[in-house]
Amino acid sequence: MEDETLNAEDAGSLQASRMEDNALLRVLDEAARAALAPHLELVPFRNGDMIARAGDPADSICFPLTGIAAVLDSLEGDRRYAVALVGNEGFIGWPLILGDGRWPHDVVMRAEHGVAMRLSAEALYGTIAEHPEIRTVLLRFVGVLMTQMSRTIVSSLAHSIERRMARWILLYHDRVCEDDICMTHEEFRLMLGVRRSSVTDALHKLEEDEAIRSLRGRVIVRDRERLLRLAGDTYGFAEAEYRRLLLG
Template identity: 40%
Template sequence: MTANRSSNRLLNGLSDQDYDLISTGLEEVDLPQGFHLATAGQSFNHVYFPCNGIASVIAVSPKGRRAEAGMVGREGFTPIGGLVKASEGPFDIVIQVAGHGLRLKLTALHGPVDSSPALRHLLLRYLVAFNHQVAFTALSNAAHTIDVRLARWILMSQDRMQSSKIALTHDYLSLMLAVRRPSVTIALHMLEGQRLIRSERALVVVRDRSGLEDYAGDAYGAPEREYRRLMDIEPVKTIPRVGAVAPLI
């Protein structure tokens, strides 16, 4: 599949003039599962604009403890530290659902960002939107049960994949939820029992998106609406299907 500007919602939000400032430096790149976009404590040289797939931003403690802090897909770019010329950080950023995208060298980003207030403003607005997602992840981890948190992450993953079928392994789900795999299995069975999803080997199939949103309750929706407000982007329309609604980002 070919990566292009319109497949990444952030790039698609740029004016033609601002896009021209960085377009010559953009290169298509495959994003296979397990590919590291950044490694904790090590310098990185590129920012990535996914057009499909999901990158997991994983906080890593000095003793090596790991937990997912956020996810990035076609709505944004990563690592966000590249915007402020911070070329390393305490995060592993790993492709969890394979896809493709565009990447840009940091040296090709900083000049256009410095010269174009509009480009800088758009990327900074995304930085704020991503911060909202991370904050609500912390809130959800503290306030919601595992099954509700799982419903939230499945919804967030579907937003970025635009498909009812999402390749989510149990290992990834356990990392997302910061729990052991048996707890993931129990939570999946709870959602299956409500006929909201179907769980197969390394695959989750969303059967009833609107029901899944109801199940997630206040765990899902606020950061997604804030993204739309900050980025001034209308929700994507999807092909109608029974029980489904358009994702929020």
């Protein structure tokens, strides 16, 4: 019995330590984290795994610990386009916070294998009833995500392919652990909405500027400051809002 108790305590300690890997969970006070901890389930995802599918019931939310969740919107003819990225700074499952029970987008794991902490809708609502500040934190992140999405729209209308590519590489770079990032031509097509030849040309221009090195299926960030200059005002506003609303 004693060994079982120790094992349970070790498991609880591990759960609490993994919660620290998600910045949004770290924002919550100790009482809110303690209330959530027993309901959180560690879930692995492989690169390319579908986390959510548009139109399916939304019955849980996920707090990524590693990896990138790409949010994709779909058009007729199975055309899909990336509209936002979420890493360990946030959560997936905002329809439940906004009163909707269905996923409006596809969500796919990108860049690397990932791990998330999943929370059922029932546990979410029950915990929020006792700790309403959790809803406030989650809604603030939803606001930041909407800001990221709006900048994606405006950038697609107003900026060159090279500038938009620099922005997407920065968004990936923010959410992975290394400068060497798994980014394929297909992913750039989803993000930029252009042909593969245009992706290749844009990658070559960023290489000429010595901002990146492009390899087969990978991008290595060589100079982040140059990427920031290339991205210009396509990048930075949503990131500043995150700091203001959640870290300030």
